[in-house]
Amino acid sequence: MASRSGGEILVANLLAQRATHAFGVPGESYLAVLDALHDVRERLPFIVCRHEGGAAYMAEAYGKLTGRPGIAFVTRGPGASNAAVGIHTATQDASPMIVFVGQVGTDMVDREAFQEIDYRRMYGSVAKWAAQIDRAERIPEYVAHAYRLAMSGRPGPVVLALPEDMLTTRVDVADAPFVEAIAATPAAADVRAAEALLRNARRPLVLVGGSRWTDEARAALRAFAEHSNLPVACAFRHQDLFDHRHPNYAGDVGIGSNPTLLARVRDADVLLVIGERLGETTTSGYSLLDVPVPRQALIHVHPGADELGRVYQPALAIAATPGAFLAAIDAASARSPHTPDLAARAHDEYERWRAPRAVPGAVDLWQIVRWLDETLPDDAILTNGAGNYATWVHRLYRYGGKRRQLAPYSGSMGYGVPSAVAAKLVHPQRTVISWNGDGCFLMNGQELATAAQYALPIVFVVIDNGMYGTIRMHQERNYPGRVSGTDLINPDFAQLARAYGAHGETVVATTEFAPAFERAVASQRPSLLHVRIDPQALTMNARLDDLRAQGMARTRE
Ligand SMILES: Cc1ncc(C[n+]2csc(CCOP(=O)(O)OP(=O)(O)O)c2C)c(N)n1
Ligand SMILES: [Mg+2]
Numbered sequence: 001m002a003s004r005s006g007g008e009i010l011v012a013n014l015l016a017q018r019a020t021h022a023f024g025v026p027g028e029s030y031l032a033v034l035d036a037l038h039d040v041r042e043r044l045p046f047i048v049c050r051h052e053g054g055a056a057y058m059a060e061a062y063g064k065l066t067g068r069p070g071i072a073f074v075t076r077g078p079g080a081s082n083a084a085v086g087i088h089t090a091t092q093d094a095s096p097m098i099v100f101v102g103q104v105g106t107d108m109v110d111r112e113a114f115q116e117i118d119y120r121r122m123y124g125s126v127a128k129w130a131a132q133i134d135r136a137e138r139i140p141e142y143v144a145h146a147y148r149l150a151m152s153g154r155p156g157p158v159v160l161a162l163p164e165d166m167l168t169t170r171v172d173v174a175d176a177p178f179v180e181a182i183a184a185t186p187a188a189a190d191v192r193a194a195e196a197l198l199r200n201a202r203r204p205l206v207l208v209g210g211s212r213w214t215d216e217a218r219a220a221l222r223a224f225a226e227h228s229n230l231p232v233a234c235a236f237r238h239q240d241l242f243d244h245r246h247p248n249y250a251g252d253v254g255i256g257s258n259p260t261l262l263a264r265v266r267d268a269d270v271l272l273v274i275g276e277r278l279g280e281t282t283t284s285g286y287s288l289l290d291v292p293v294p295r296q297a298l299i300h301v302h303p304g305a306d307e308l309g310r311v312y313q314p315a316l317a318i319a320a321t322p323g324a325f326l327a328a329i330d331a332a333s334a335r336s337p338h339t340p341d342l343a344a345r346a347h348d349e350y351e352r353w354r355a356p357r358a359v360p361g362a363v364d365l366w367q368i369v370r371w372l373d374e375t376l377p378d379d380a381i382l383t384n385g386a387g388n389y390a391t392w393v394h395r396l397y398r399y400g401g402k403r404r405q406l407a408p409y410s411g412s413m414g415y416g417v418p419s420a421v422a423a424k425l426v427h428p429q430r431t432v433i434s435w436n437g438d439g440c441f442l443m444n445g446q447e448l449a450t451a452a453q454y455a456l457p458i459v460f461v462v463i464d465n466g467m468y469g470t471i472r473m474h475q476e477r478n479y480p481g482r483v484s485g486t487d488l489i490n491p492d493f494a495q496l497a498r499a500y501g502a503h504g505e506t507v508v509a510t511t512e513f514a515p516a517f518e519r520a521v522a523s524q525r526p527s528l529l530h531v532r533i534d535p536q537a538l539t540m541n542a543r544l545d546d547l548r549a550q551g552m553a554r555t556r557e
Contacts (some may be wrong), residue, residue, distance in 0.1 A: 026076020
């Protein structure tokens with residue numbers, strides 16, 4: 001075998017793992033990798049980004065969408081620091097990702113050479129694994145291990161540092177084989193026990209979330225719901241696991257959720273939780289279930305054994321992937337003792353929660369999102385970041401079936417733009433809509449340039465209320481009338497989009513949205529709709545002035 005450089009070996013091993021895209025910002029620290037990528041640019045394109053935060057978010061979104069690690073390349077200290085937001089998101093969202101970071105040569109390591117950081121310490125507590133490849137002949141071993149680790153158990157990000165001299169060293173070594181996630185299957189006795197608990201339940205509820213879901217697992221969930229007649233709720237920002245149009249769909253359990261559904265979780269006698277780790281957002285700040293022993297008989301199914309019993313001691317702890325568990329329990333269940341009424345009531349409550357209400361101002365997001373829901377294709381991908389503007393799609397848009405949701409469980413702003421870029425690259429034929437707040441958009445809006453560079457016809461929507469509205473909402477509740485650090489003076493977003501070479505339009509009335517959206521799609525270019533809403537429409541339930549009045553009343557008490 002002819003000897004190869006570390007850079008060439010690394011790229012060959014990414015191809016052996018069937019990587020299809022690498023996202024990054026270049027640095028002189030890993031020129032040897034960029035050079036090796038030149039030879040395979042058709043098979044493994046390097047998507048050049050404008051900020052490592054954008055690149056890392058793209059890799060995270062790729063992992064969320066495909067179940068295989070998204071790959072990001074960033075340079076030493078500054079690049080690694082900029083990438084942090086995507087690494088943290090991959091951890092909280094349990095998304096498989098591998099971030100390769102340039103590192104100073106082994107000849108000058110530990111002198112605090114130019115941009116040097118020890119990434120093992122920097123990312124030791126955030127990433128699932130942070131390591132450094134010191135010898136080129138060990139690249140295949142590290143890459144294969146990183147892939148398996150990123151995907152297995154509870155998935156997460158791996159950070160691998162690449163000393164510059166290691167990447168140029170030439171050695172003879174064979175590539176590692178293609179690896180898959182470790183399967184985790186339930187014990188037959190546990191499945192029977194779960195089945196018995198559900199059979200004897202009076203108020204059962206299924207709650208799904210987390211990662212490691214496949215199309216087959218989603219189909220198995222649907223079949224199980226139909227055979228068992230159980231209502232199914234989706235956890236915060238994992239709404240695409242179950243079709244919202246299905247008569248068993250009960251709604252989402254997260255922030256701004258239907259109070260009747262939260263009561264349903266609280267009052268359940270048996271709660272079957274599949275894949276979701278039961279984090280703060282899904283449990284209304286750890287209030288829906290008692291810590292450490294819930295009143296509900298909790299059947300907790302999670303692919304990562306470490307997550308079972310972490311906060312809640314379950315009646316049954318089952319370390320299994322969602323698909324393996326669902327296949328097993330569906331096969332084990334005989335006829336359901338439950339009638340469809342239970343699920344039908346839950347679905348009815350969900351439908352009522354979506355029913356339109358009056359909204360202040362000329363732009364009615366209720367109507368706009370319901371129109372999008374009716375109009376978008378069945379396989380559309382909708383992305384968003386964090387902010388009150390996201391509650392509109394969470395509550396009104398019907399995810400599931402083939403529709404996908406890319407949204408940060410970590411509650412991190414700036415996700416909507418880069419995740420949409422990754423989605424359109426992975427699925428060029430599918431409609432991709434990026435839903436952003438004015439604050440959120442400008443956190444990674446520079447990746448509009450990436451969408452333009454790769455001619456990706458994504459529709460970016462910016463919901464502009466002239467503020468960091470979510471924080472303003474908390475201010476009005478807790479410190480009414482004392483606006484501090486939340487007002488925004490914004491650019492003309494439509495003009496900004498046009499400067500990037502995108503199609504840009506401004507929407508100031510409800511009726512303008514649909515034709516503007518259709519022109520945006522027809523442009524076949526990246527496009528941006530700047531939707532200016534009334535600042536009074538601060539939440540879906542209350543006007544800004546009402547929140548302030550309530551805050552005043554509460555703080556007077
Ligand atoms: C990276 C990051 N920084 C800060 C926050 C805190 N935060 C949560 S929502 C929010 C405001 C979002 O503003 P915008 O996108 O305009 O949405 P709006 O709430 O106004 O609808 C802020 C600052 C966060 N979640 N993530
Ligand atoms: Mg805003």
